[in-house]
Amino acid sequence: MLFTRARLFALSVTLLLAACGGSSDSETRVEVGNREGVFHFGNHSEPQGLDPHIVTGVPEHHILGALFEGLVTKNPYDLSIEPGVAESWEISDDGKMYTFHLRDNAKWSNGDPVTAEDFRWSWQRGMSPILGGEYSYMYNPIENAEAYNSGQMADFSQVGVKVLDDYTLQVKLAAPTPYFLQLLDHYSMFPVHRATIEKFGSPDDRLTQWAQEGNIVTNGAFVLTEWQINSHLRVEKSPLYWDADEIKLNAIVFYPTENLVTEERMFRDGQLHRTEEIPLDKLIAYQTEQPEITRVEPWIGSYFYMFNTTREPLTDVRVRKAIAMAIDRELIAETVTQGLYIKSTALVPPGTVGYNPPKTFDFNPEEARQLLAEAGYPNGEGFPPMDILYNTHEDHRKIAVAIQQMLAQNLNIQVNLVNQEWKVYLDSHNNMNYDIARRGWIGDYVDPYTFLNMYITDGGNNKTGFSNARYDDIILNLAPAELDRDKRYALYHEAETILLENMPILPIFTYQYKHLFATSVKGMPDNIMGYYNYKYVYLEPEA
């Protein structure tokens, strides 16, 4: 009896497997996509959400860039500013007053016009002290924005955002901020649809449903049509977008491809046009065998270690310099990271629109030993044990091991390696519970300021104990007030020199991003921000 049941089961399972067991000799997803204008985008992880004023990650950035549009956008080739919802703008001579003229044909996906009031209301929400947007500091250049965001000023009419008429928005800055236009293309400054948000609850409540599938109203070139969490998110061309004629893609499908090995297999199987990563052990093979689909390019990010300058013996700048000079970055870059990272001896990545960081030191074991001896540890004798802390990751471990070896070999000092799971590591870092700790920083915009403002005295991202009055003065007062780019860069150069002379951080690498791109993808050039403008993107199937 049982056996016949089992046989029935067996039969049904066989049938089931046969039913779903297809073959893939038909077209791949990418080939179909090329034909139909559907881009399959490997997007690393599931977006936290689609509320531009709340989310913080790169995967969210990729999606929000399709769904929303700010006052301006960027050209993906040279990162120059292009008109977005604003068709033109004027900047006052003192660099503090911006007047934006909005186009009158920009529409929300429900047909409502996008007006200056939409921006004013959205920015008020973005700066709200109750909403708790982690990127709300992007508004800080606007006059009184910081005071409003911190709850010190309750009256939003005091903030430098004024609606002159339906299509004219005036923004007053606290100081001339040459990169201000760039910030407008960051999702934290995108407009959101007031009626929709209010329909689902209070605008200051981050837990409402307004940004879910079926509810969300957007103003970008694409609209959300499907969102299956942990599976895919699909956006389709919006017929109401003011520049819809220029949009060549019909749809973009974003996949949360957390596992980079799976992602690479999906690419090989013709399921993705673009991957977020390339597994490190396959990088060289791709670079040599299929360079036409492999992209490894410098990114606006730095990989460095930080010193806890409040702990002995790291209080002594000679010790910090000795450690910095004892590390052969070039060797690590070539062997350990297989050319993925680029040697760096400064905080700001080179080529940040014309800024070139100072070079104050290099690999020099002889001088390193001498500095260590001057600090009271000749040949490393009497040097106390110390830890290098990094968040658990295979690449960080390999780099730390190499550095540990170099310190032993060149300075005869022993350091221990300690790895902690990400959130534990953040906790140690935030409480300055470390000797030397790994740190990475990706710029929010293309200006040295996004790196250098980390190390102002008691800055939230400082956490090294570093404090220098001249440095603070340059970063907080002198550079923001300087209109001339060359003079401003000279100030940044001076500040970074001060930073490197004091060495609270130990620069190691500049990041590079690595992606696989199907050859059919056009209009997604490399740039230092890893920025895409979907308006430029099209798919060209192979002949």
Place this chain on the structure above:
Amino acid sequence: MWRFIGFRILQAIPVILAVITVTFFLVRAAPGGPFDSEKAVSEQVKAALEARYRLDQPMYEQYLSYLGDLLQGDMGPSFYYPGRSVNDLIFQGLPITAELGLYALLIALIIGCAAGVFAALKPNTVQDYLPMSVAMIGICMPSFLLGPLLVLIFGIWLDVMPVSGWGQTMGDKVLPSITLGAMYAAYIARLSRSGMLEVMNQDYLRTARAKGLPERTVVLRHALRGGLLPVISFLGPAFAALLSGSFVVETVFQIPGLGRFYIQAAFNRDYTMILGTTVFLSTLIVIFNLLSDIVAAWLNPRLRYQFRQ
């Protein structure tokens, strides 16, 4: 029988309550919170976030209000996905995980039982050693190896199966089901073999043979019923484990099931999501253990008799 079931349900309540309590305080004791990030957030932002998620209240108040919500079936808002509730997230992943688990279990049962019974018929011969060695390899081979291996062979080299997805392309459910089922098939093979070996020497089988029944009927009608009992009691916890999802299989095959939430929640310190998935899983385990006990009792006359006493 009813008294037995009632008693077991009463027993389950303190177990689940203990799970909730321990998990609640453990996740909060772990270093690093849900809103720690690489970029420093201002004090105001941090205070606003903590207030919104009630983290500014004393611990016991948070605990009591969580229990209160849970009693009403509300597992709270996810800390990581603003605007989504833990209930929504779990019930979005559950059908997919359940479907995958069901296929895996069917595969495991069919292959496992067949191999186990087959091996037990001629113990200590090639017919026994061969399937049992394969089963041993099956138990030892982790799914993070088997999955990519199957993908490499059938997805990339032979190119007859999709490498990932769930219900998106034809046949994408086959490889994950096999990967997940393989380990359970191996366990079931060993369990059914030992179960069968035990009953094959029982008196009632000798009686069955003595009255002239063909061996086929002896095995199928009489031996199997007792021989598969260990498998039945294994099925309860096994199915509960399958329903909680397999992080590895779901990640390797890009399947939007529960298992990925479970692990991601821990990494993100998504307090409510960790609690929700843990409570959900422990409740499942309790329920399925109970069910497998009931089925075992129903199949085993001796146990049935005990309950009647």
